[in-house]
Amino acid sequence: MAITAAMVKELRTKTGAGMMDCKKALTESNGDMEKAVDLLREHGLAAAAKKADRIAAEGLVYSYIHGNGRIGVLVEVNCETDFVAQTDNFKALCKDIAMQIAAAKPAYLKREEVPAEVLEHEKEVLRQQALNEGKPEKIVEKMIVGRIEKFYKENCLLDQEFIKDSDKTVQQVVTEAVAKIGEKIDIRRYTRYELGEGLEKRNDDFVSEVMAQAK
Known part of the structure; x- marks a missing residue:
């Protein structure tokens, strides 16, 4: 069964789970909305979404220095209690996020933080690229939408592919941590x-270097 955007939106409204998680659940359930809800509940994702309105004012400012001293990251990750902040699972998440930032060099935390003027400039560049490629004007706007999504995935931390598992985004990793740890978690x-x-200076493949240290 074809999974439509409307179906994904409906499931997201019902559960508060992420868009990709909703699409995956609907695919696995062959479009059965109730089964999809159950799948999300079984994975703890629906419950995790319900924690979104809670206050997360504890946590850690985690520091990561790349082995050769060429890259350093400071990241503030918030949770609800100091107890959770001191657990190994939470510290491991903070380290993964810091390594992600070191390796993938995101320009923004989330897509909502991209300045309007930056987005408009990017759209104009993409528009001209599409026209230069000889694409008909009537489909250029649709192409821009897809290419802006790629821009978000490359430049926004929460939308980036997770360096340890390219099948997940950083947001999905955080959502899974919320389900596992049981508290709201925010990368602030x-x-x-x-x-x-x-x-x-010379160009270095920092992604490879950081991943080599993660092994």
């Missing part, structure tokens, strides 16, 4: 430092 802010950033 981060700063990434790169030695000599802005100066002329």
Whole structure:
């Protein structure tokens, strides 16, 4: 059965689970809405979404320094209690997020933080690219929508592919952690430092280096 955007939206409204999780549940249940709800509940994702309105004011400011001292990350990850903040599971999540930032260099935390002028500039560049490729104007706008999604996935931390599992986004990893840990978790802010950033220097494959340390 074809899974429509309307079906995904309905399931998301019912459960509060993420869009990709809803689509996956509907696919697995062959479009059966009630079975999809049960699948999300079984995985703890519906319950995790219900924690979204709770206050998360505890947590950690986690620091990660790449092994050769060329990259440093500070990230604030919030949870609801200091007890959870000191658990191994929460610290492991903080480390994974910090390593993600070090390796993938996201420009923004989430898509809502992308400035309107940046988004409009990107759309115009993409529009001209599509026209230069000889695409008909009537489909250019549809192409731009798809390419802007790619922009979000490359530049927004929560939309990025998780470096340890490309089948998941960082947001999905956080959502799964909420279900496992039992508290609301937010990535609040981060700063990434790169030695000599802005100066002329050789290019390094930092993703490979960071992943090598993660093994």
